Amino acid sequence: MTEEIIIAGFGGQGVLSMGKILAYSGMMQDQEVSWMPSYGPEMRGGTANVTVILSDNRISSPYLKIFDSAIILNQQSMDKFEEAVKPGGVLLYDPNGITEHPKRTDINIFQIEGNRLATEKGNLKIFNMVILGAFLKVKPIVKLENVLEGLKKSLPERYHHLIPLNKEAIDLGMANVKTLKFEEVFNLN
Amino acid sequence: MKGNEALAEATIRAGVDAYFGYPITPQSEVIEYLMIEQPEKRTGMIVLQAESELAAINMVYGAASTGKKVMTSSSSPGMSLKLEGISYLAGAELPAVIVNVARGGPGLGTIQPSQADYFQAVKGGGHGDYKLYVLAPASVQEMSDFVEDAFEIAFKYHAPVLILSDGLIGQMMEKVQLRPQKPRRTDAELIAQEGTWACTGKTSDRERNIVTSLDLKSEKLEERVHRLYAKYAQMECEDLRYEMINCEDADYIMVAYGSSARISLKAMELARDKGYKVGLLRPITLFPFPKKQLFDLADRVKGFLSVELSTGQMVEDVRLSVEFKVPVEHFGRTGGIIHTPEEILEALEQKIIHNGTVRHHKTREQSI
Amino acid sequence: MELLDIIKPENKVFSKTEAMTDTCLSYCPGCGHGTAHNLAMEVVAEMGIIQDTIGVAPVGCSVLAYDFMNIDMTQAAHGRAPAVATAISRLWPEKYVFTYQGDGDLAAIGTAETIHACNRGENIVIIFVNNGIYGMTGGQMAPTTLKGMKSSTSPFGRQEELTGAPIKMTELVANLPGVYYATRQAVHTHKHARKAKKALKKAFENTRLHKGISFVEIVSNCNSGWKMSPLESNVWLEENMLAYYPLGDIKVNGKLKK
Numbered sequence: 001m002t003e004e005i006i007i008a009g010f011g012g013q014g015v016l017s018m019g020k021i022l023a024y025s026g027m028m029q030d031q032e033v034s035w036m037p038s039y040g041p042e043m044r045g046g047t048a049n050v051t052v053i054l055s056d057n058r059i060s061s062p063y064l065k066i067f068d069s070a071i072i073l074n075q076q077s078m079d080k081f082e083e084a085v086k087p088g089g090v091l092l093y094d095p096n097g098i099t100e101h102p103k104r105t106d107i108n109i110f111q112i113e114g115n116r117l118a119t120e121k122g123n124l125k126i127f128n129m130v131i132l133g134a135f136l137k138v139k140p141i142v143k144l145e146n147v148l149e150g151l152k153k154s155l156p157e158r159y160h161h162l163i164p165l166n167k168e169a170i171d172l173g174m175a176n177v178k179t180l181k182f183e184e185v186f187n188l189n
Numbered sequence: 190m191k192g193n194e195a196l197a198e199a200t201i202r203a204g205v206d207a208y209f210g211y212p213i214t215p216q217s218e219v220i221e222y223l224m225i226e227q228p229e230k231r232t233g234m235i236v237l238q239a240e241s242e243l244a245a246i247n248m249v250y251g252a253a254s255t256g257k258k259v260m261t262s263s264s265s266p267g268m269s270l271k272l273e274g275i276s277y278l279a280g281a282e283l284p285a286v287i288v289n290v291a292r293g294g295p296g297l298g299t300i301q302p303s304q305a306d307y308f309q310a311v312k313g314g315g316h317g318d319y320k321l322y323v324l325a326p327a328s329v330q331e332m333s334d335f336v337e338d339a340f341e342i343a344f345k346y347h348a349p350v351l352i353l354s355d356g357l358i359g360q361m362m363e364k365v366q367l368r369p370q371k372p373r374r375t376d377a378e379l380i381a382q383e384g385t386w387a388c389t390g391k392t393s394d395r396e397r398n399i400v401t402s403l404d405l406k407s408e409k410l411e412e413r414v415h416r417l418y419a420k421y422a423q424m425e426c427e428d429l430r431y432e433m434i435n436c437e438d439a440d441y442i443m444v445a446y447g448s449s450a451r452i453s454l455k456a457m458e459l460a461r462d463k464g465y466k467v468g469l470l471r472p473i474t475l476f477p478f479p480k481k482q483l484f485d486l487a488d489r490v491k492g493f494l495s496v497e498l499s500t501g502q503m504v505e506d507v508r509l510s511v512e513f514k515v516p517v518e519h520f521g522r523t524g525g526i527i528h529t530p531e532e533i534l535e536a537l538e539q540k541i542i543h544n545g546t547v548r549h550h551k552t553r554e555q556s557i
Numbered sequence: 558m559e560l561l562d563i564i565k566p567e568n569k570v571f572s573k574t575e576a577m578t579d580t581c582l583s584y585c586p587g588c589g590h591g592t593a594h595n596l597a598m599e600v601v602a603e604m605g606i607i608q609d610t611i612g613v614a615p616v617g618c619s620v621l622a623y624d625f626m627n628i629d630m631t632q633a634a635h636g637r638a639p640a641v642a643t644a645i646s647r648l649w650p651e652k653y654v655f656t657y658q659g660d661g662d663l664a665a666i667g668t669a670e671t672i673h674a675c676n677r678g679e680n681i682v683i684i685f686v687n688n689g690i691y692g693m694t695g696g697q698m699a700p701t702t703l704k705g706m707k708s709s710t711s712p713f714g715r716q717e718e719l720t721g722a723p724i725k726m727t728e729l730v731a732n733l734p735g736v737y738y739a740t741r742q743a744v745h746t747h748k749h750a751r752k753a754k755k756a757l758k759k760a761f762e763n764t765r766l767h768k769g770i771s772f773v774e775i776v777s778n779c780n781s782g783w784k785m786s787p788l789e790s791n792v793w794l795e796e797n798m799l800a801y802y803p804l805g806d807i808k809v810n811g812k813l814k815k
Contacts (some may be wrong), residue, residue, distance in 0.1 A: 023362060034362065034363045036361040039215060039300070061455035062363070063448070206648060207644065237644075240669055240672075243670075247637035247640035248640050250644075251613070251640065251641030252645065255645055277634050376649075389629065389649075390607075390610065390628075391608055391610075397623075397627055397630070399623045401631070403632055
């Protein structure tokens, strides 16, 4: 099994850390993993993206053009990565701030209102975990217990008391992910 | 772990005595990691942020003059500044390890990954008749492993060793198996092993030790340069490293190192899926270069594609090795753009497999 | 006294310090470098620290200092001696590490290394020989070349409006907290040389006590570069160099003198 994922959004949305947690979760189940971020000034408030690969075999290129799954969290990333999903692949996105919804008919499209859910919870910091939950509902490539182990690995110890809150956020995402049909997306415009 | 962090941790674990550096993207994680880890408490290793890359490389020179295991790291513009010191290290025959997490140039260029420092790394770079032993890691694991390997070579030959990485390998995270902690040498051990040449203080039982790269008499300097080149010849015999993947049955070979080797590996998979018999030769050392391996492969393959994040530097060495037996072409994005596996495959098809016909067609189209 | 009597050990009045080699100095006759070398090495020998002293030679006339000083020495790139010495001192904190640099090396190309080593308060001795000119490369203008002074790159005399005023490095670095001792000395007469030796001794004592930077400037001559006889150059030094670069301690025990 090899899963090649792009996560893309604004800097500050927790894009890189979500990818990191996913990679650590893969490690917890003895997979080969790679995490390749965009880096530099664009990290600071601009767009940020990270390529995460989980595989049972040696990973060749950490940098890719097309992906099994794309997690898209802003319009610029939608513009850039909608076409980068393999036919039959997965596109998961948060509609917040999206003006041009995905139009492809040969891929599976899912929506998660991560921003709204996190705002309602009163804690925007859990946003990326809501998204991760939604993704794992669609693509259960790592087990929840391994995600929690991955969290422990990637968070400094002083933040470990926040792990239950993160689990809650993951559950919230899992419960609220929506499968979209092409027509429905179109209607939203 | 990030490649840069793995390298920093490996530095502590290799029993290195000192690190001197200056921040520059995309390698600043090395010194940041070392500062957080406080290796002075773990092993007694010294870490100092210098006022410039020039100062840092000369601190390396100072520490190496006394037989200590010492390292510095930088990225392309910083490497240009370090070249003065590297030339002196080579001339004075001092062991040291230098790391370049390369980015796009020339000039200030970009902070995105690049392999355009190949010429600088293997063709001297600094002034004078010298070479560097150059290791090119292609994974976070190798970022970690090559630190200790580099010091072994540096002390075996009394020569500076360069680890040429790039922003992609430096910034990415992968699984890594760290080597166990090696103890640092005590001063007494160091004096026992390096006392014949290192500046450790002239005791009454020996002559003074002098470290210098100066030979005002030309005959002396020629003698020194010949001594250096004898070492380089020995490196070619004893310490060449490379990896061949799917080369046994290959009709076409991609030659790529570091991050490009990783991306080419994927391109090779895609090519094999399409039915092309494609192999990958990955030079692990850029000097010494797998000249003979390429020369021999040229007898049984139809062409080579050198894949680099540059406009074509290593391709010259591939051509020299192949001696025009079969076509050798280059493909690579530059300026900080990373080529995709699909782009490499396309180039392979156009430039090598279809032997240039597609390319000619395109040119004709453009001219219309 | 017969010749054979003179060379008898009991008649010996002076002997070369064991910290100097038997190699003939390559400096021009009349140059102050030889005296400065000898004074520094006498101090090292008298303190009994030959085995604990590591010297850093610069680029300049004294590039071959290691041919004359009978101690372990490394030779630095132009201007970088304070960085080289920094590393040695950090890794060998019980050693006596010194740099021996000229004005081009220390005050021009190596200004950054000088300032930052001083600012960090590295536990080293910096011996700064200031003769107002680039001696080795054939008498070009240095940052310390006096106003109106002719050199091969200021053939009509140094013009301050074009090249700035001569830089007073010792006063400059004395203001940095990492500098524990800053002094300006000369070696062109016995009297001055004796004083300079005392200053050097104090500098190496400071290293013993881990006090940080001891910066000893030695105002010297360059009769070849100045195109004078040795005697003329010493007179010129007294009248011109010392007028601009006054001798004496500038900072002692971490306190500026005023």
